[in-house]
Amino acid sequence: MFGFGLAIAARLYHFIRRFAPTNVLLDAIHSRRGLKWGTPAMLLAIPYGLAAVYCAGLFEAGDGGWLSLLSLLSLWNALKFLVAGPGTLLALLNVRRREGISNQLPPPAH
Template sequence: MFALILGLTARTYYALRRFMPTNLVLDAIHTRRGLKWGVPAMLLAVPYSFAMLACVGLAETGGAGWLNVLALLFAWNALKFLGAGPVTLVRLLRVRVREGRSGHRAPRDSLPV
C-alpha cells in the first residue's frame, strides 16, 4: 500500500514538474547558461503578487471561494521566484570562481569571429 501511494505521488510530482510553466522557467534558470537570469527572474514575483492580491480582494468582496486557492498558487509561485534569485546568484558565483581557478573558460582571443 505504501509503495502504491509513493509511486502515485512521485508520478504526480514529475508530471506537474514537467508541464507547469513556472517550473519550466525555474528549470531553465538553474542550468549553467541560465544562472545569469536568476536575479532578473525575481521580477516575475511582482505580477504574481499583484495577481494574488487581486484574487484575495475579489474573494473577500463576495467572490467565489476558489479564488483563495488561486491566490495561494500565485503566492507560492511568487515565493519560488523570490527564492530562485539569491540561490542562482550564489551558484553563479561558485561556478565563476571554479572556472577562474581551473582556467576552463576560453580566452577571448581564441573565439571565432
C-alpha cells in the same frame, strides 16, 4: 493502499515538475547557461504577488472559493522566484570562481 497513494503522488509530482510553466522556467534558470537570468527573474515575483492580492480581494468580496487556491498558487510562485534570484546569483559566483581557478592552472605536462 498506502503504496497506491504514494505512487499517485509521485506521478503527479513528476508531471507538475515537468510541465508546469514556472517549474520549467526555474529549471532553465538553474542550468549553467541560465544562471545569469536568475536575478532578473526575481521581477516575475511582482506580477505573481499582485495576482495573489487581487484573487484574495475577490475571495474576500464573496466571489468563488476557488480564488483562494489561485491566490495561494500565485503566492507560492512569487516566493519561488524570490528565492531563486539570490540562489542563482550565489551559484553563478561559485561557478565563475571555479572557472577562474581552473583557467589559472598550468597545462598538464606530458
